[in-house]
Structure formats: C-alpha cells, structure tokens
Amino acid sequence: MATRIDRKFAALKAEGRPALVTYFMGGDPDYETSLKIMKALPGSGSDIIELGVPFSDPMADGPAIQAAGLRALKKGMSLTKTLALAASFRESDNTTPIVLMGYYNPIYIYGVDRFLRDAVASGIDGLIIVDLPPEMDAELCIPAIKAGINFIRLATPTTDEKRLPKVLQNTSGFVYYVSMNGITGSALPDTSRVADAVKRIKQHTDLPVVVGFGVKTAEQAKVIGTAADGVVVGTAIVNAVANTIRPDGSLVADPAEAVATMVQGLSSGVRAVRLAAAE
Amino acid sequence: MDKAVEPNSFKTGPDEEGMFGIFGGRFVAETLMPLILELQQAYDDAKNDPAFKAELRELSTNYAGRPSKLYYAEGLTRHVRQLAKDKGLDGGAKIYFKREDLNHTGSHKINNCLGQILLAKRMGKTRIIAETGAGQHGVASATVSARFGFPCVVYMGATDVERQAPNVFRMKLLGAEVKPVASGHGTLKDAMNEALRDWVSNVDDTYYLIGTAAGPHPYPELVRDFQSVIGEEARAQILEREGRLPDTIIAAVGGGSNAIGLFHPFLDDKSVEIIGVEAGGRGLDGEEHCASMSAGSPGVLHGNRTYLLQNKDGQILDGHSVSAGLDYPGVGPEHSWLRDTGRVSYVPILDDEALDAFQLTTRVEGIIPALESAHAIAQAVKIAPEMAQDKIMIVNLSGRGDKDVHTVGKLMGMEI
Numbered sequence: 001m002a003t004r005i006d007r008k009f010a011a012l013k014a015e016g017r018p019a020l021v022t023y024f025m026g027g028d029p030d031y032e033t034s035l036k037i038m039k040a041l042p043g044s045g046s047d048i049i050e051l052g053v054p055f056s057d058p059m060a061d062g063p064a065i066q067a068a069g070l071r072a073l074k075k076g077m078s079l080t081k082t083l084a085l086a087a088s089f090r091e092s093d094n095t096t097p098i099v100l101m102g103y104y105n106p107i108y109i110y111g112v113d114r115f116l117r118d119a120v121a122s123g124i125d126g127l128i129i130v131d132l133p134p135e136m137d138a139e140l141c142i143p144a145i146k147a148g149i150n151f152i153r154l155a156t157p158t159t160d161e162k163r164l165p166k167v168l169q170n171t172s173g174f175v176y177y178v179s180m181n182g183i184t185g186s187a188l189p190d191t192s193r194v195a196d197a198v199k200r201i202k203q204h205t206d207l208p209v210v211v212g213f214g215v216k217t218a219e220q221a222k223v224i225g226t227a228a229d230g231v232v233v234g235t236a237i238v239n240a241v242a243n244t245i246r247p248d249g250s251l252v253a254d255p256a257e258a259v260a261t262m263v264q265g266l267s268s269g270v271r272a273v274r275l276a277a278a279e
Numbered sequence: 280m281d282k283a284v285e286p287n288s289f290k291t292g293p294d295e296e297g298m299f300g301i302f303g304g305r306f307v308a309e310t311l312m313p314l315i316l317e318l319q320q321a322y323d324d325a326k327n328d329p330a331f332k333a334e335l336r337e338l339s340t341n342y343a344g345r346p347s348k349l350y351y352a353e354g355l356t357r358h359v360r361q362l363a364k365d366k367g368l369d370g371g372a373k374i375y376f377k378r379e380d381l382n383h384t385g386s387h388k389i390n391n392c393l394g395q396i397l398l399a400k401r402m403g404k405t406r407i408i409a410e411t412g413a414g415q416h417g418v419a420s421a422t423v424s425a426r427f428g429f430p431c432v433v434y435m436g437a438t439d440v441e442r443q444a445p446n447v448f449r450m451k452l453l454g455a456e457v458k459p460v461a462s463g464h465g466t467l468k469d470a471m472n473e474a475l476r477d478w479v480s481n482v483d484d485t486y487y488l489i490g491t492a493a494g495p496h497p498y499p500e501l502v503r504d505f506q507s508v509i510g511e512e513a514r515a516q517i518l519e520r521e522g523r524l525p526d527t528i529i530a531a532v533g534g535g536s537n538a539i540g541l542f543h544p545f546l547d548d549k550s551v552e553i554i555g556v557e558a559g560g561r562g563l564d565g566e567e568h569c570a571s572m573s574a575g576s577p578g579v580l581h582g583n584r585t586y587l588l589q590n591k592d593g594q595i596l597d598g599h600s601v602s603a604g605l606d607y608p609g610v611g612p613e614h615s616w617l618r619d620t621g622r623v624s625y626v627p628i629l630d631d632e633a634l635d636a637f638q639l640t641t642r643v644e645g646i647i648p649a650l651e652s653a654h655a656i657a658q659a660v661k662i663a664p665e666m667a668q669d670k671i672m673i674v675n676l677s678g679r680g681d682k683d684v685h686t687v688g689k690l691m692g693m694e695i
Contacts, residue, residue, distance in 0.1 A: 056594040057468065057580060059475045060308045066462065078592040104306060105579045109593030131306040131579065135296065156310040158482055163313060181310050182480035 004097040004125045005150050005173040008047055009208045009229065017274035018225035020267050021210055023050035023101065023234030025068035026085050027077025029245055029255060034072070036256040037241070038089050042096045044260040045267020049089075050128065050232065053082045053102030060130045062183040068238045071245070079106040079115075083122040090123035099126040099152060099173070104140065112140055116147040126150035126173045134166050141170050154178050155201055164204050174208040175201055176232065179224075184213060184235050195227035221269030233266055289546035289622050292613060297496020297583075299616035305495045307582045310479045315582075319497045321402045326504075331401070335394055342426070343389045345508065348378040349516035349673070354643035355660070363664035372526070372666035374659055376646070376676040377513045377541065386649065386678030387509060387537040388419035388490060394505035396423040399486035406481065407431040409488045410474040412439055412467035412533065413604030413651065414446025415678050416490030421455035431455040434473040437465035439603045446682045464597040467533070467607040471581050491534025492611035495582030499611050506540025513673055514544050521671055527552040527662070530675035531654040532625065533569070533605035535614045537677035546622060554662075555614060556654045558600035559627030567599040570627040571610045572618045585612040601630035601686065602650035604678075632657040637680060637687060649678035650686065 002010075012019050022041055027034050041049055054069035054077050061069070079102075086098050100119065107115050107129070119127075127144055134141075134153070141151040150173030158181060159167050168175065179194050198209050211224050212232030221231045240262045244253045292299040305315060325331040339345040352374045360371030379387035399407060407429045411417030417433040424431035433450055437459040440447050450457050463469035471494075478487045492502040510528075517525050528545055530538035532555040545551045560568030568574065571586040578587040580595055588596040588608035600606040617623040628636075633650055636657035640648045648656060652675065659674045666672070680687075688694075 054594075056463075057472050059472050059581070060310075060479060062476075073594060078594075080592070103579075105587075105589070105595070106593035108579050108584075109576075109589065109591070130308050131582070133305060133307060133309050133312045135305050135312065154309045156308075158310050158313045160313065167309065178310065181482045183476045 003148070003150055003173065004095060005048065008097050009174065012047060015274060018228060018270050019047040019208070019210060019230030020045055020221065020263070020270045021048040021050060021212070021230050021232040022046040022237055022263055023052055023232060024237050024241070024259065025052040025054060025065065025072055026082040027054060027072030027075055028068040028238070028241055029071055030075045031077065031081060031085065033255050035085055035088055037259045038085065039092065040256050040260045041263060042093055044263035046096070046263050048097045048099060048230070050099045050101045050234065051082065051086060053079055053100055053106060055103040055106060058103065060183055062235065064235045064238045064242065065184050067242065079110050083118050083124070086124055087122040097125040098123060099128055100124050101128040102130070104129050104131050107140060112143055116143055116149065119149060120147055124149060126152050128152045128154065128176060130154070134169060137170055145170060145172065152176055157181050157197065164201065168205045171207065174210050174230065175205060177201060177209055177211045177228070179211050179213045182213070191223050191227065194224060198228045218265045218269030221266045222272045225270045225273040231270055237262060285620055289617070289620070290543065292616065293496060293500055297500070299613045300619065301577065302585050302612035302615040303496055303499060303583050305582065306579050306584065307495045308479060310482060311495070314482055315495050315497065317402065318398070321398055322497055322501050325398055325401060331397060335397055338393050339390070339508065343383045343393060344381065346512045347381055349513055349520065350376045350378050352376050352644055355640065358639065358643050359660055359663035360668065366664065368664060369668065370664055370666050371668050372663040372670035372672045373668065374663060375517065375671065375673045377509060377673055379509060379537065379675060379677045380646070380648065380652070380679035384419045384422050385681065386415040386419065387506060387540060388416045389422065390508055390540065391490065391502050391505040391536060392419040392423040392488060394501070395488045396427050399429070399488070400427060402486065404484060404486035405429065406485045407488050408434070408474050408477050408485055409490060410434045410467065410470040411490060412436070412470065412606055413602065413649070414439065414443040414450065414682060415604060415649070417455070417457070418446050418449050418453070420488050420490070421450040421453035424455060425453045432477065433457050434460055434470040434477070436467060436470045437461045439466055442686050443603050443682055444685060466597065466603065468595065468597070475581070491536040492539045492613060493534045493581060493583060493585065493609060499583065499613055502536050503539045503543055503613060506536050507543045509537065509540035509675065510542060510544035513541060517671065517673060524548050524551055525671040525673045526666070527554065527670070527672045529554045529556060529655045529659050529672065531556045531605060531651045531677060532610060532614060533558065533607050533651060534609070535611040537675050539611060539613055541675045542617070542623060553623040554658060555623050555625040556658045557625055557627045558602060558605035558654060559629040560599045560601070561630060563627055566596055568627065569598040569600045569605050569607060571608055572615065572625040573627045575608070577615065580609050583612045585609050585615045586618070601633060601690070602654065604649065604651040605654065626658060628654040628657045634687065634690060636660055637683070646676070647680035647684070648676055649680045650683045652677045653680070
C-alpha cells in the first residue's frame with residue numbers, strides 16, 4: 001500500500017531532487033499561528049512536514065526545541081490538539097505527508113489503539129517516536145504498521161553494521177539518519193562522513209534516506225541534499241519562530257511569514273541539487 | 280488497575296527485555312541503544328568475574344566502611360512505647376536503624392557508585408557524568424571519580440543547588456564540575472534530562488553513572504544489585520542479633536535505590552511486611568507531592584515505564600518535596616511492579632511529618648538523619664506504637680542529615 005510518503009518520494013525521484021523535510025513544533029507560539037505556519041509550508045517548498053508534539057521532558061532535544069515545546073504547552077497544546085492541527089491542515093492539503101514527531105508518553109497515555117485510529121483519521125502518515133527503539137517495537141511500531149502508518153526510525157552514528165538490520169527491520173516510509181550523536185540543534189557534521197553513512201545505510205535498504213541535525217542554510221541543504229534523498233531542517237525553523245516572539249510573549253513579526261521565508265531559502269538549496277545534477 | 284499475577288519468587292526480575300511485569304524496558308533514543316547494550320554486556324561479564332567482585336568487596340570494606348551497622352534505636356523505641364502508653368496501649372515495636380549514614384560520603388549512594396565506577400573502568404570509559412537531587416549521589420560520584428582519576432560532571436537542578444549548598448561545595452572540592460539545570464522546577468527530573476542530553480552528545484568516552492534504580496535497563500537491575508548489600512547485611516545482622524527475621528522493614532522511596540537495596544533480599548520472606556515511604560509533600564490532594572505510586576499512574580519517562588506524576592495529556596508534573604532526594608515525579612520500575620503485585624506497600628509521609636521525625640531522631644538518638652531517611656522514620660513512628668513490643672522493625676537510615684541543616688533551619692525560622 002503506497003502511502004503519501006511513498007508517493008512523494010516517487011515524485012521527487014522523477015524530479016531528480018532531494019526532499020525538503022521541515023520540522024516545526026505544533027502549538028508554537030499558539031495553536032492558530034502554528035496552523036498558519038503549517039499551511040504555509042508546502043507553498044514555501046516543504047515536501048514533507050514533521051509535526052512536533054510538545055512534551056514536558058524532551059530528553060533528546062536541544063534548548064531551541066525544548067523552549068518551543070514549553071511555549072506550546074503553556075498555551076495549552078496537547079496531543080489531542082496536535083491531531084486536530086493535522087486534521088485541519090488536511091482539509092486543504094491532501095498530498096503533503098505529515099509525520100508526527102515526539103516522545104512516547106503522551107501517546108501511551110492517550111492509548112495506543114485510540115491514538116492510531118485518530119491519527120489515521122487526522123491524515124497522519126508517519127511517526128517518529130524518539131524513545132521507542134526497535135527493542136520496544138511491540139509498543140507502537142507494529143500496531144502502527146498494521147494501521148497503515150509508517151514508522152520511521154532514526155539511525156545514528158552509533159548504529160553500527162550489526163545493529164542496522166535490526167533498526168531497519170520494521171522501518172517504512174524513509175530512514176532518518178541523525179548525522180551526529182547529540183541533541184537537536186547541534187553543529188553540522190563533516191559532510192563527507194554523512195555521504196559515507198548514507199551509502200552504508202543504503203546497502204541495507206531500498207528506503208529513501210533523509211539526513212537531519214544541524215542543517216540551517218540553503219547551502220548546507222544543498223550539500224547534504226547531494227548526498228541523501230532528503231534534508232531535514234528543524235531547529236532553524238523553530239528558531240525562526242522564536243525570533244518573532246518578545247520575552248513578554250508579544251510578536252515582533254509574523255511567525256508564519258518568518259518560517260515561510262526561511263523555508264523558501266532552504267528550498268532553493270534542495271532545488272539547486274537538481275540543477276547541479278542536470279548540468 | 281488489575282493486580283499483577285503473584286509470582287513464585289519476587290526476586291527473579293527483570294526479564295531479558297528488562298521488564299518487571301509491564302514496568303521497566305529500554306525507552307531510549309537510538310543513539311543510546313548501543314551504549315546500554317554494551318553496558319549490559321559489561322555488567323553480565325563483571326557479575327561473573329571473581330576479580331571484579333573481589334575488588335568491589337575490598338573497596339566496600341576498606342574505603343566505604345562496610346558492613347554498615349545495624350543499630351538498636353533504643354531512644355526512638357522508648358519514644359514510640361511512650362506514645363503507645365499515652366494512647367492506653369502497651370505496644371511499641373523495637374526499632375533498628377540500618378546505618379547507611381555511617382558509610383563514607385554519608386549515605387548509601389557510595390555502594391552503587393563503587394560498583395559502577397569499576398564498570399566504567401572495565402569498559403574503558405574516561406569521563407563520568409551523573410545527575411543528583413539532594414547531592415548525595417553527586418558527592419558519591421565525585422568521590423569515586425576522584426579516587427579513580429576520572430573527570431566528573433554532575434548535573435543538578437538549580438533549585439537543588441541552592442537548597443543543598445553544602446553538598447555542592449563538597450562536589451567542587453572533590454574536583455567535579457557541577458552544572459546547574461534551570462529547566463522545569465530545577466530539580467532531579469530536570470537534572471536527569473540534562474545528563475541524558477550530555478550522554479547522547481558524548482557517547483564515545485562517557486559513562487553515565489545513574490544514581491537511582493531507574494532509567495533504561497540494565498540500570499534498575501545493576502543499581503539494585505549494588506545496593507542489595509544493604510538488605511543482605513541487615514538480614515544476616517538481625518538474624519544474628521534477634522535470632523529471627525524482622526516483622527517490618529521500612530525505607531524512603533524517591534527513585535528508590537536505598538529502598539530496593541534493603542527490600543530485595545527480603546522479598547521472598549513472606550512473613551516480613553515491607554513498606555516504602557513516598558514524599559507526600561504538602562498533601563496528595565494537589566500537585567505538591569512526589570508520591571508517584573500513591574497518586575500517579577503508569578507512564579514512560581527517562582528510559583523506563585513506571586508510575587509517574589503526570590497530567591491527562593501525559594505531560595510530566597514537577598512535584599514537590601521538602602527533601603531534594605525524593606523530589607522526583609517517577610520511581611524505579613521494580614517498585615512499580617512490587618506495588619502492583621502487592622508485595623510492598625507504598626505510603627506517603629508529609630513534609631511536616633518528616634521534619635518532625637528529623638528533629639525527633641536528632642533529639643532522642645543523637646543522630647541527624649537525612650530528610651529522605653526522616654520520611655522512613657516518620658512512618659516507623661506512626662505505626663510502631665500500634666505494634667506489640669516484641670515486634671521488630673528495621674528502618675533504613677539511608678543518609679546523614681548534615682546537608683539538610685540549612686533547609687531545616689530555614690523552615691524552623693533559625694538563622695544559620
């Protein structure tokens with residue numbers, strides 16, 4: 001069964017360029033504004049949307065995404081509302097894949113079966129759950145696959161040859177290569193090592209491999225995009241939102257516009273990969 | 280929740296997946312998975328290595344000062360008998376203290392740190408990180424790091440840095456770098472998040488020395504094993520002293536390492552009543568407590584499934600306790616399982632009750648207990664008068680209270 005994610009990567013392959021995968025935090029700075037941000041993403045050049053679910057204790061995230069999650073929670077964001085956000089987006093866009101990214105506890109408390117039912121109904125295509133390694137596949141991964149939702153796994157520099165098959169076993173949609181050991185928003189790693197790592201993963205799977213952690217500029221997106229099937233940008237987008245908010249919570253500029261401008265720039269980076277290839 | 284099936288033995292967990300019933304597990308980012316698998320391998324090897332055991336025994340004896348004493352708390356026993364008399368009863372159980380406060384560094388934390396530093400050394404790691412609440416584990420980590428020549432970074436909530444100032448200074452003297460963590464309420468939970476972020480960023484050289492019997496498998500198991508020396512000694516000591524097992528054993532539970540250490544060797548002694556004492560804070564009605572098993576629900580945090588304080592959206596609450604060491608919204612997974620199987624009873628003790636027990640113990644025993652341990656003592660004082668005089672109780676005096684004198688002084692309105 002081809003999902004929106006599969007169809008998107010097939011289309012991009014035909015187009016000959018990598019995907020731009022954009023992460024933003026649901027509910028940051030508030031529900032309505034984040035819906036506006038989300039709706040503006042595809043038009044700005046985002047191919048796949050990673051919708052962050054705020055969690056009180058984001059153990060794998062750096063300061064920028066931690067702060068974004070707390071801003072969202074303070075404004076009353078929840079998993080229920082994150083699903084509503086996706087459903088609302090789906091009313092006007094039925095093709096851009098949405099991948100929910102977050103931590104397991106809110107889903108566990110929501111109830112796995114109920115969550116999967118509601119996620120499908122809200123047009124969610126994939127899940128990235130940071131704290132569910134393959135060892136815990138029975139929790140959510142297997143039920144998600146049965147429900148028709150892609151379970152996207154992170155591979156990291158610590159994922160060695162021996163472990164890769166286990167990590168890839170129940171992965172579908174795409175593989176997310178975290179290009180360095182660390183929290184989100186850390187510095188960009190050496191690009192030749194990223195290319196090697198992508199090659200290594202591709203020896204084990206036919207799935208597209210996207211690369212994230214540390215990409216901030218169009219130029220970096222282009223460089224990474226040359227070596228991978230997609231580029232994930234998260235912290236830079238979350239920072240673009242943060243930069244429009246004054247300490248007292250009032251807005252300096254329109255967050256949706258700030259994100260759109262940033263994504264347009266990044267998009268020119270991934271699109272340049274096709275131009276370079278065509279030359 | 281349905282009561283879990285009672286097993287033939289309570290001492291066989293966890294299973295190969297690190298589960299105690301539905302609790303425990305390995306809920307960590309992929310970056311950390313190879314590390315905890317490596318740790319598990321190293322621990323399995325070490326457990327069966329006589330040289331490892333011999334080195335740990337040598338250090339426990341001559342560096343930490345084990346075995347710790349089992350002390351008959353005559354003053355406190357007299358006190359609870361008077362309480363009984365005042366109620367017209369002739370009860371008042373005989374109370375013993377397991378004196379973990381007499382260990383080097385002043386608490387039970389050294390037991391686990393010695394075990395884990397030897398593991399770190401075995402694994403070829405060169406840098407130690409730790410989280411701490413009250414600072415007891417931070418001090419013990421800094422101590423063993425100094426002893427073995429490792430650089431050590433201790434993450435500590437900003438609130439705790441303030442309320443446990445003496446321990447912060449001790450850690451710095453021992454050469455550790457103390458990093459205050461301002462997120463959340465600046466307590467143990469936040470320190471643990473930050474330690475995990477450090478670990479995920481420094482996977483090659485860093486050993487994460489977790490201080491409590493929580494976190495991803497194998498931590499709950501190995502911390503329990505290193506702390507079980509408490510219960511093993513106490514069991515042998517009471518048999519020698521009284522010729523029989525105790526009727527009741529009591530320990531305070533934050534993450535639960537001193538408690539699981541005392542409880543584990545007694546789990547299959549059916550006649551022994553086991554009580555874990557949670558921080559009731561300012562009462563269980565609101566959110567100002569840390570009684571995750573009395574007032575929380577199962578969830579997933581810090582690598583394991585366990586009872587947590589959380590809202591209906593699965594967001595973790597901060598909780599509150601006067602005792603920094605109990606100020607944690609979760610608990611080790613084995614405790615959650617022991618709760619659900621009914622083998623151990625978990626009860627809350629309020630801040631005020633713990634403060635009363637702190638002062639009482641100081642006055643009638645000449646022992647200043649840690650505020651954490653004062654929670655266990657408060658429970659003993661609460662139930663001992665109702666028990667017959669020939670009943671025997673062991674309370675884990677998990678640490679000494681020097682670190683808490685500022686906090687208590689402030690609460691009593693005293694200038695220090």
